[in-house]
Amino acid sequence: MRMWSGDEQFAFFENILFLALGHSVEVVEARFLSGGDINTAAQVFTSEGLYFAKWNTADKAGMFESEARGLDLLRKTEAIHIPNVIGYGQQHDKSFLLLEYIDSATPQRNYWETLGHSLAVIHSHTQPTFGLHFNNFIGSLPQDNTPGTNGPEFFFQQRLLPQAGMALYKGLIDKDLYDRFFRLHRHLPDLLPNERPALLHGDLWSSNVMVNEEGAPALIDPAVYYGFREAELAFTKLFGGFEQRFYDAYNETFPLEDDFEERVPIYNLYPLLVHVNLFGSGYVSGVEKVLRRF
Helix, strand or coil, X not given: CCCCCHHHHHHHHHHHHHHHHCCCCCEEEEEEECCCCCCEEEEEEECCEEEEXXXXXXXXXXXXXXXXXXXXXXXXXXXXXXXXXXXXXXXXXXXXXXXXXXXXXXXXXXXXXXXXXXXXXXXXXXXXXXXXXXXXXXXXXXXXXXXXXXXXXXHHHHHHHHHHHHHHHCCCCCHHHHHXXXXXXXXXXXXXXXXXXXXXCCCXXXXXXXXXXXXXXXXXXXXXXXXXXXXXXXXXXXXXXXXXXXXXXXXXXXXCCCCHHHHHHHHCHHHHHHHHHHHXXXXXXXXXXXXHHC
């Protein structure tokens, strides 16, 4: 993406604000934010308040639309702070998403307990089928949410197999490793619990949890679907984990099935494969380790 002049930047922000709000707003300042691997983002100061904007090329419009729908779905649970969606769409050669800006403060003393309890409340929302009524993305990768009533089959067909197939196509894994997923497939009904589908954030790790202006937790960047709630908890442990108080509060609110820790590596095959496809073969050894164990 080419560099913009200052005038071009302000014109872009004013245009997307007009599209989202339906009236003109003066942009006073824009500060570009770091930390995203996929999109470009900025804090936008205006005559009517502060906004968060992120954007990408025009072909990513579906990614922002599905993210907005996922945020709205999570907000309806009223369990935790989810940023309000101001608008999304396309402006010339760019797609964009405009959100409420979350201004961080010092975490409250019971921050981790609040997060654990709130996530358990989100997971208490259920429906008859695994999946969702629309497809979305995890990172920049398509996520197939075709509904199904069989949890282990959904986990294999809609989660593991598409990512493993993509990795094989890209030459990031070999045919032998790909075939081992089918051997795991035969054992999944015996390995995974018989639980109702739970509403999931879908991409829950430390960078997608924020502290809001009141010191309470807020969730961003979801990849929402109804799935195994244990998969969500497992993902939080993949890159260092959350504080133990979070897990204790979750378990007090919505107790986990016995031997959850034994199943954590199985669930984390999905985010590991996502990282293989997004960031390369450095994550393949983690996949191999899990498949050797199971």
